[in-house]
Amino acid sequence: MKKWMSWGSALAVSAILLSGCGTADQTNDKEKTTQSAQQNAYPLTVKDATGKEISIKQEPSKIITLSPSITESLFALDLGDKVTGVTTNDDYPKEATKKTMVGDMNPNIEKIISLEPDFVLIDASSLGTAEAGLEQLRDAGITVFVVPTANSFDETYANIELIGKVTNKEAEAKKIVADMQKKVADVQQKIKDANVKERSVFVETSDAPDIYTAGNNSYMQEMFDLIGANNIAKDGGENWYKIDPEAIVKGNPDVIIVKYDYVPNIMKKIKKRDGFDTITAVKEDQIVQVDDNLTSRTGPRLADGLEEIAKAVYPEAFK
Structure with a gap:
């Protein structure tokens, strides 16, 4: 009887082991199938910013990027080794500056073709100056993909x-x-924990007499909203617009943010503008210069740019 029970138990265990092996084999098969599907995702058809269905025959191996934000995204995705060419405006990461330069807002089409890329990425904002050249690239058999222009954090994430x-x-x-x-949430939490009073702010991207600032529907306005700062210029125009110096004086910001460094001694020049000596930011020496690229490019570093803006407005929250 004991022998029979032992034999039966052995059969049962064998059946369980066989069943387990079968399950393991099936799981492995599923994993292999999934991996195979991921590796064989091409040809891939994706709609670009122009509304065209772009057919990508195979995984890109030689990429030309015609936008600094796209370049930064590619390097962040660990695709730097596949980037063959960039624009003269691309200065981050440092590795990007070592790539072949193919022009600026007006790309050198002949040079791009000579590099024999299989994929070209361009921002929709550059279409006006580059559309004719892009047709040449398409005629040369190169896949061109137009990335939407991002004007917000959500659009940056989507891109x-x-x-x-x-x-x-x-x-x-x-x-x-x-x-x-997570970085955005951390910045907001630090400001909340510091229990700071809302401050008014003004940002400019160029010097007088043509002072440009951020208004409604700009990513900069979204930054101010995210950190709880009051942009004195938000209702004066849409996106980026030219503002009258008198409107700045009237707005009396607590902080002035300067997003450029091409003007020598710009911080001193701002203080000497007519009427600016009455502005709180000038009287309390709260004029802050920030990294334009870090706070402008709608790519992987945009959250770092938000932190830099937050530090300019609420420095005590980051001590």
Whole structure:
């Protein structure tokens, strides 16, 4: 009887082991199938900013990028080794400056073609000056993909994920976006914890007499909203617009943010503008210069740019 029970138990254990092996095999098969599907995602058809369905035959291996924000996204996605050419405006990361330069807002089409890329990425904001050249690239058999122009954090997140999708780096793109969102939340929490009083702020991107600032529907206005700062110029225009110096004086900001460094001694020049000696930011020496690229490019570093703006407005929250 004991022998029979032992034999039966052995059969039962064998059956369980066989069943387990079968399950493990099935799981492995599923994993292999999933990995195979990921590796064979091409040909891929994705709609770009122009509304065209772009067919990408295979995973891009030689990429030309015609926008600094796109370049930064590609390097953040660990695709620097696949980037063949960049614009003369690309200065981050440092590795990007070592790539072949293919022009600026007016790309050198012949040079791009000579590099034999299989994929060209361009921001929609550059279409006006580059459309004719892009047709030449398409005629040469090069896939051109137009990325939407981002004017907000959500649009920036979407663009990073879109670039990740067309380059087979979707998981990495989602990780970048998640890290950015965490950084934004951390900045907001620090300001909240510091219990600071709301401050009024003014930002300029050029010197007098043509002073340009950020208004409604600009990513800069969104930054001010995120950190709880009152932009004195928000109702004066849409996106970026030219503002009268008298309007700045009347707005009397607590902080003035300067987003450029091409004018020598600009901080002193601002203080000497007519009527500016009555502005709180001038009287209390709260004129702050920030990194224009860090606070302007709608790419992976935009959350770092938000932190720099927050430090300019509420420095005590980051001590």
